[in-house]
Amino acid sequence: MADVVLDANVLVGYLDASDSQHARARALIERLEADGHESVLLDVLVAEAVSVLCRRARERKASPPDLAGVLSRVRRWHDEGEIEPALSDVPRFFGDILDVIESTSGALNFNDALIVILQRDAIIDDVASFDVAFDNVAGFRRIA
Numbered sequence: 001m002a003d004v005v006l007d008a009n010v011l012v013g014y015l016d017a018s019d020s021q022h023a024r025a026r027a028l029i030e031r032l033e034a035d036g037h038e039s040v041l042l043d044v045l046v047a048e049a050v051s052v053l054c055r056r057a058r059e060r061k062a063s064p065p066d067l068a069g070v071l072s073r074v075r076r077w078h079d080e081g082e083i084e085p086a087l088s089d090v091p092r093f094f095g096d097i098l099d100v101i102e103s104t105s106g107a108l109n110f111n112d113a114l115i116v117i118l119q120r121d122a123i124i125d126d127v128a129s130f131d132v133a134f135d136n137v138a139g140f141r142r143i144a
Contacts, residue, residue, distance in 0.1 A: 004032050004143060005040045005115060007129035013072035015070045017058065018063035021130060028144070030129055039075055040124065042086040044111050050074060086118060093117045102135070107133040116140060 006014075006029070013025030032039060050070065055066040077083050090097070093114065100113035108116065108131075116137050118124045126141045127134070134142045 002125040003038045003040045003119075005042055005124050005127045006045065007115070007127055007131060008045045008048035008052065009109065009130045011041075011045060012052050013130070015049060015073060018051055019064065024130070032128060032143070037126075039128075041083045042115070042124075043083050043113060044086050044090075045061060046074060046077070046083055048111050054076040086114065089118065089123070090114065093121075099103050104133060107136065 009021065010025050010028060013019045013021030015023060016028060019025070029039060053065045053067060053070050057064045096117045097110060097113040100108060100116050102111065104113075112131065112134070115124065115127055116134070119127060119140060126143050128143045130144055131142075134140050
């Protein structure tokens with residue numbers, strides 16, 4: 001089966017037990033594994049997820065994420081070589097990324113546009129994401 005990139009929103013849901021998408025993210029990842037897919041963690045999406053969870057840990061009074069647990073998990077992914085580099089592709093695709101952002105009127109952010117380009121150029125396969133804005137990009141393959 002194909003490798004499936006986990007979008008930042010799936011990672012946030014998976015890593016934060018109090019996130020509204022936690023059960024959905026866990027079920028999605030379990031379904032992908034049961035179907036024989038390999039999950040792919042891209043550095044830019046892991047970084048985005050960690051940034052979101054840092055902000056939540058700082059700002060959320062009720063049910064903040066377990067930041068120590070999140071960082072431990074992410075550190076383990078890194079130490080085991082599970083995080084794939086994508087940030088190094090940004091200079092090569094910078095103009096294309098901005099074009100995608102412009103064509104979606106900002107519905108897709110910089111990292112989202114990067115994964116659109118990476119998929120378009122067959123660098124990555126399908127993307128597991130809860131972001132329906134991807135559905136407006138012709139040919140984009142999203143698993144939810």
